[in-house]
Amino acid sequence: MLLCSSAGGGFNLLSPANTANSTRLSSHFVHRNPVSSFSFSFRSSSLHLSENFKSNRDRRWYPIVASSTPVIESTQSSFRTKNPKDINVLVVGSTGYIGNFVVKELVNRGFNVIAIAREKSGIRGRNSKEQTSNELKGANICFSDVTRLDALEKSLRDLDIPIDVVVSCLASRTGGIKDSWKIDYEATKNSLVAGRNRGASHFVLLSAICVQKPLLEFQRAKLKFEAELKEEAGKEDSGFSYSIVRPTAFFKSLGGQVELVKDGKPYVMFGDGKLCSCKPISEQDLASFIADCVLSEDKINQVLPIGGPGNALTPLEQGEILFRLLGKEPNFLKVPIGIMDFAIGILDFLAKFFPAMEDAAEYGKIGRYYAAESMLILDPETGEYSAEKTPSYGNDTLEDFFERVLREGMAGQELGEQTIF
Incomplete structure (x- = not known):
């Protein structure tokens, strides 16, 4: 288990008890897989948020524009040709209700998971770093701030490894107007921008089935990001794809x-x-479906509504x-x-x-x-x-x-x- 932190301006490494099989990639991060399996090229343009979200009353949106931050690109044709242990999956929203299960599912499937977490996570920030580390065993935990693009990009630069896939389980905790745009749109877009700058070629988004009929602010925020995600995948020769997962009600709700x-x-x-009415789905079944989206080619560039059995x-x-x-x-x-x-x-x-x-x-x-x-x-x-017409998945009722x-x-x-x- 390896941890990094940039939210407070510093960067700390906590070494695991057993790192015999690890290879040091930089002075800040120890990664289980050798970097020699990848080769990279750099280009001068990358995705960038041109202006941060200000307030609900000044909601002006800007396109993704070029910046000088180098973009890492894998020369391999597709990460899907690799073994799971060689696929780096960045998970944002990793300590949320669904994100926690998604991290565990990805780890169990053998992926190399980098979980972005807040220094104080959980409901009302009650979980410490140590508690978060215990909850996300098997993942490489990086403490950062997804609401700040500069902090998130610094964290990923310090890791000094490429990202193959980004999985976003971010969601506003309250559904409030400002919080919805800050998390469901801006922070989620930050994860896209930062992931693309590190070479990510696939993005799995946890959205919601209710965006079909958008009457609420969080639904509008989610739809705006969905549209920009599709736009990015639609660019000529982008080599980028997405899977948008829209689940029905969760059991706990x-x-x-x-x-x-x-x-x-x-x-x-x-x-x-x-x-x-609804076809509720369990957190474990949903996490399994989201994990399927990492490698399943039939889920590429698809909007995927999903319910339980x-x-x-x-x-x-x-x-x-x-x-x-x-x-x-x-x-x-x-x-x-x-x-x-x-x-x-x-x-x-x-x-x-x-x-x-x-x-x-x-x-x-x-x-x-x-x-x-x-x-x-x-x-x-x-x-x-x-x-x-609502698909079913899983076994939990x-x-x-x-x-x-x-x-x-x-x-x-x-x-x-x-x-x-």
């Missing part, structure tokens, strides 16, 4: 009421509980599964969706006079969106959500998840800033 219902509280749902489930059906597992009579609290509309209207009105209320209004809209919109493919021909939470609790599944109920 549907588990917030399990312990409440177990304690005798009613299961809360909006309307009749049939306003929306089985039929689509409404909130009513989810609640019925939970009550059945508990051996209890169903007890539902049905909340009129109009209540949310009323509250959002008030918050929107207040935000006109008090800009600090903008995020509160946005949070209300997020809750309303998920209460009424299905996490399924939106059929362009009918304008309706289609469970049949929501019922299995509920059973596990009832036995073990929600440890490791905390919603943190994303909590709605």
Whole structure:
């Protein structure tokens, strides 16, 4: 396990207990694979963010333009011809809910994983460097700041190795307006720019199926980056490709009421509980699918909606599964969706006079969106959500998840800033 840090301006190496099989590539980083398997050429132009994001009220966007930073290019025709141990995969968002599983899956498949992490990671930054290192065992951990392109590029220069693939699991923790553009767009773009400057020829993006119907700020931010990612791959002779993964609901987003219902509280749902439905996917199954995108040629330059196994489930059906597992009579609290509309209207009105209320209004809209919109493919021909057209992947079911939470609790599944109920 090897760690580097540039977020604080310095760069430190913590050597693993056993580095007998390591080869020193620079004075800052020890890498498990010898650099002699690669040859490189340099060119004077590279991707660069021409201006940092300023604020929601000054949202001016700039194209990717040339800079003087050298770009590393592998002379091999494709990283897909290499063995996984010789493929360098950069993972950003590595300590997030899905990113953590993605890192572990990639490590288990034998890839050489470089995980970018904050010095204080996890929900509200409660995890130390040591805790992060323990969570991401097997990966080379580099502490940096993806919201600062200069810091991220310095970290990668200090590593002094090429990058073959970038996997981004970055996502705004709150869904707030400024945070969405800072993370879902700007930081994710930083990872593209920095990765390309180190020779990356493939980018795997964890997006979301809900961007099909963009009514929220984080959806617009994700779509803007998706468009620029496609544009980069579409450049003549770029040798660059992407895989955009758009999952449906995660298990943990549907588990917030399990312990409440177990304690005798009613299961809360909006309307009749049939306003929306989803094909939820487990974190492990999603991580496996994302890892597939690194080498699978049938996933090159594709937008890939993906759900879990089985039929689509409404909130009513989810609640019925939970009550059945508990051996209890169903007890539902049905909340009129109009209540949310009323509250959002008030918050929107207040935000006109008090800009600090903008995020509160946005949070209300997020809750309303998920209460009424299905996490399924939106059929362009009918304008309706289609469970049949939403691909399934994996083996984990929501019922299995509920059973596990009832036995073990929600440890490791905390919603943190994303909590709605």
